[in-house]
Amino acid sequence: MATIRIFYGTVMGTAQGVAIALNKFLSDEGHQTIMQSSAFQASDLENENEILLICTSNTGAGDIPPSLQPLYLHLKNDYPRIAGRSYSIINLGDSAYPTFGQAGISLDEAFTDIGATRLGDILTLDASIGESPQQQALTWAEEWIKNL
Numbered sequence: 707m708a709t710i711r712i713f714y715g716t717v718m719g720t721a722q723g724v725a726i727a728l729n730k731f732l733s734d735e736g737h738q739t740i741m742q743s744s745a746f747q748a749s750d751l752e753n754e755n756e757i758l759l760i761c762t763s764n765t766g767a768g769d770i771p772p773s774l775q776p777l778y779l780h781l782k783n784d785y786p787r788i789a790g791r792s793y794s795i796i797n798l799g800d801s802a803y804p805t806f807g808q809a810g811i812s813l814d815e816a817f818t819d820i821g822a823t824r825l826g827d828i829l830t831l832d833a834s835i836g837e838s839p840q841q842q843a844l845t846w847a848e849e850w851i852k853n854l
């Protein structure tokens with residue numbers, strides 16, 4: 707059984723819905739989950755046993771949504787000691803934008819720059835495809851949990 711801390715950043719609610727669906731799936735599979743719903747604090751990264759699962763949408767021109775900005779800035783500016791920590795990213799974007807998926811790419815780089823280890827590939831979801839993001843994320847998660 708793994709412990710997974712889920713962070714989400716949303717503007718219109720889609721990434722939040724994906725995070726809620728993943729939270730249910732992972733706990734139904736017997737894992738312990740912590741859904742990060744309060745404002746980010748540095749202490750949220752303290753438990754080195756927790757796997758970090760980031761569910762982000764893209765806003766502006768490839769920008770990270772406001773609720774994930776404090777986490778991103780902490781990674782970039784404070785260099786928290788999370789070398790070797792496992793993390794994964796679900797990146798909700800839209801290929802109609804030239805900055806398709808840039809928010810998830812920026813977060814991924816911030817984690818790898820300080821030595822964290824991504825579990826599997828980033829899942830990038832394209833709103834232009836018109837498939838259910840929750841269903842796509844759950845299909846991804848069925849494979850992803852084999853890494854845990």
Ligand SMILES: Cc1cc2nc3c(=O)[nH]c(=O)nc-3n(C[C@H](O)[C@H](O)[C@H](O)COP(=O)(O)O)c2cc1C
Nearest residue numbers: 716717718719720721763764766768799800806807
């Ligand atoms: C104002 C606005 C700006 C957006 N900018 C981008 C972008 O730069 N890159 C991208 O991949 N998607 C972009 N998107 C698409 C959203 O990230 C995508 O629709 C996502 O599923 C929305 O998730 P949310 O409902 O959790 O905010 C943008 C959407 C809006 C409304």
